[in-house]
Amino acid sequence: MKPGTTRMFAEAGEAPRVVAAQIAANRMLVERIAGGLRERPPSAILTCARGSSDHAATFAKYLIETRTGTVVASGAPSVSSVYAAPQHLENMLCLAISQSGKSPDLLALVEAAAAAGARTLALVNALDSPLAALADDVLPLRAGCETSVAATKSYIASLAAIIQLVAIWSRDADLIRALEAASAQLERAWHLDWSALVDRLCEAEGLYVLGRGLGLGIASEAALKLKEITGLHAEAFSVAEVRHGPMALAGRDFPLLIFRQSDETSDGVEAFAAEAAARGSDVFIAGGTAGSAIPLPSVAAHPAIEPMLQIMSFYRAANALSLRRGLDPDVPPRLVKVTETI
Secondary structure, three states: OOHHHOHHHHHHHOHHHHHHHHHHHHHHHHHHHHHHHHHOOOOOEEEEOOHHHHHHHHHHHHHHHHHHOOOEEEOOHHHHHOOOOOOOOOOOEEEEEEOOOOOHHHHHHHHHHHHOOOEEEEEEOOOOOHHHHHOOEEEEOOOOOOOOOOOOHHHHHHHHHHHHHHHHHOOOHHHHHHHHOHHHHHHHHHOOOOHHHHHHHOOOOEEEEEEOHHHHHHHHHHHHHHHHHHOOEEEEEEOOOOOOOHHHHOEOOEOEEEEOOOOOOHHHHHHHHHHHHHOOOOEEEEOOOOOOOEEEOOOOOOOOOHHHHHHHHHHHHHHHHHHHOOOOOOOOOOOOOOOOOO
16 A cells, blocks of 8 residues: 555645635634633633544643633543532633544533533534534534544644634734645645654654643644554653653664744753754654754744644654554554544
8 A cells, every 4th residue: 555545644635625614614603702702701721532632632721821821621521421520610611622522421521511610612523413512612623524543634623723713812913814824834744754754663662752832732643643553652741741750761762753833942842852862862853953853844834833734744754654564544453433432
């Protein structure tokens, strides 16, 4: 099988078109939802998601907290679905992110949050799903049908929806303009050459995937994809946390993939990458240069857009790596497209 013939490749390649259509179609809806958030600011936001969607929620946490000052925390679905524990969520927003909108534990958390006094907002791809029917407001991802087990365009659509919501909520004119250019930038990012990373990871057994701030959710998503479709034991950490023990494993036989965006975290991320490379680790860095670390080409953009562009480039490389390692990225072993966790 050739890299360009997989469903994962085809679906990920649709992301630029999906984002352009989503931004245009959702504009008035986002204006209404964002206006409500300005009129009745939530005291805090509780996110509700699993898998790739939870990594989008991590991105949302950093973007919302840095742009609006609203505290964002990840909700544990089992508190509602298993423990059935009552919570006090008055004046909070429950933000649920899901491709399918079907997982019972997410539905239980959203239902419990509403009963506990929270407003509910769903970012969901399947508009005929139970989640869409349950939420007070629905922001469609508009990613279309996604059949490969590995979520790609729906993840990027989630990031774009989050960026548009936060940009309009915070009245950030620069970010609104930057998002308008994102579709063309995603197309450029899709065609960048990350073959150096593919070549290095062909025979690897494990690696760390690192980011910080807005890049942490992207690092988590990349690590998940490496586990899902390449069979690599990839673990995601914040650059700020990896020094606290995990770096003991890093070395010549344990590479690092680092995502860097051009914001306040950039200097620290570059310094860490240069230090790790100087100590003998094989270090790949997307979005910058750092000492003897190997730079992966990336598209320069607004700092809140760059992580989305970098994961676009990564998806193409991950698809190629999966095939190089003798696997089928569309049908990972022991996985299904929709996981209905209790």
